[in-house]
Amino acid sequence: xxxxxxxxxxxxxxxxxxxxxxxLFKALCEPARVEIMRFLTVEGRSDVRTIAExxxxxxxxxxxxxxxxxxxxxxxRCKEGRHVFFEVDxxxxxxxxxxxxxRFRKIVPxxxxxxxx
Amino acid sequence: xxxxxxxxxxxxxxxxxxxxxxxLFKALCEPARVEIMRFLTVEGRSDVRTIAExxxxxxxxxxxxxxxxxxxxxxxRCKEGRHVFFEVDxxxxxxxxxxxxxRFRKIVPxxxxxxxx
DNA sequence: CCTATATATGCAGATTCATGCATTCGTCAA
DNA sequence: TTGACGAATGCATGAATCTGCATATATAGG
Numbered sequence: 001x002x003x004x005x006x007x008x009x010x011x012x013x014x015x016x017x018x019x020x021x022x023x024l025f026k027a028l029c030e031p032a033r034v035e036i037m038r039f040l041t042v043e044g045r046s047d048v049r050t051i052a053e054x055x056x057x058x059x060x061x062x063x064x065x066x067x068x069x070x071x072x073x074x075x076x077r078c079k080e081g082r083h084v085f086f087e088v089d090x091x092x093x094x095x096x097x098x099x100x101x102x103r104f105r106k107i108v109p110x111x112x113x114x115x116x117x
Numbered sequence: 118x119x120x121x122x123x124x125x126x127x128x129x130x131x132x133x134x135x136x137x138x139x140x141l142f143k144a145l146c147e148p149a150r151v152e153i154m155r156f157l158t159v160e161g162r163s164d165v166r167t168i169a170e171x172x173x174x175x176x177x178x179x180x181x182x183x184x185x186x187x188x189x190x191x192x193x194r195c196k197e198g199r200h201v202f203f204e205v206d207x208x209x210x211x212x213x214x215x216x217x218x219x220r221f222r223k224i225v226p227x228x229x230x231x232x233x234x
Numbered sequence: 235c236c237t238a239t240a241t242a243t244g245c246a247g248a249t250t251c252a253t254g255c256a257t258t259c260g261t262c263a264a
Numbered sequence: 265t266t267g268a269c270g271a272a273t274g275c276a277t278g279a280a281t282c283t284g285c286a287t288a289t290a291t292a293g294g
Contacts, residue, residue: 012158016151016158017152020146025142028137029143030281034137038130040228041227059240060243060285081292083240084240094218094221101218108211111158149253166271177254177256198261
């Protein structure tokens with residue numbers, strides 16, 4: 001391991017931290033939130049109350065989870081009168097995931113030499 | 118929303134749950150574990166003690182985190198005598214992430230029609 | 235204005251899980 | 265076999281957060 005490649009690896013490691021310390025992953029690793037995404041996938045655009053009626057959690061809890069998912073850029077939010085509608089922002093999530101894969105792929109040759117194939 | 122496309126969405130939703138309820142995401146959303154990955158990226162293949170010496174946590178804690186990362190298929194594990202060495206299984210992680218993106222991409226047209234562009 | 239409904243927020247209890255210490259297990263060297 | 269070292273596990277503590285209830289905020293309708 002030369003000094004030069006070590007510098008490259010250190011840079012790659014910072015990149016890795018920024019990839020995985022994102023709000024995206026934190027939002028997706030909670031089962032209750034994935035359940036909300038599942039519901040929105042089946043039923044499409046829905047308001048808070050409708051979502052909560054089909055899940056075991058209280059509406060206030062669902063409201064918080066929706067805020068987390070929206071804050072992570074996973075859901076679109078649209079307020080109409082008293083109702084707030086949410087829907088999965090599929091293209092955005094795909095884009096974020098593609099970016100993560102692309103960045104991580106660049107790190108592989110550095111983090112695990114002789115482990116590429 | 119026809120009955121037919123609803124069936125497709127329900128199937129897609131199950132797929133979505135299996136994608137995001139994986140051990141992979143749970144393993145990656147803990148900062149201490151990402152730190153371990155960062156260390157392994159910089160230093161390469163290392164044993165438990167060496168990793169723990171460079172992190173704030175106790176060796177026992179690091180050992181547990183390594184077990185979680187290994188259980189999630191992120192790290193390779195290799196026992197040599199009294200030492201247990203770990204390294205990032207980069208290609209495997211890339212493959213898993215690519216699979217996630219590919220499967221999620223198929224769901225997008227179903228979960229958010231009119232939201233593709 | 236007042237009331238009802240939809241959502242968000244303050245708060246406290248419950249749960250999950252990371253953490254450290256002590257101990258145990260496994261392996262190497264005398 | 266004994267002693268030493270590396271790693272893993274049992275256990276208790278603490279921090280983070282999920283959860284539900286009560287309340288507050290916002291908006292529509294009378």
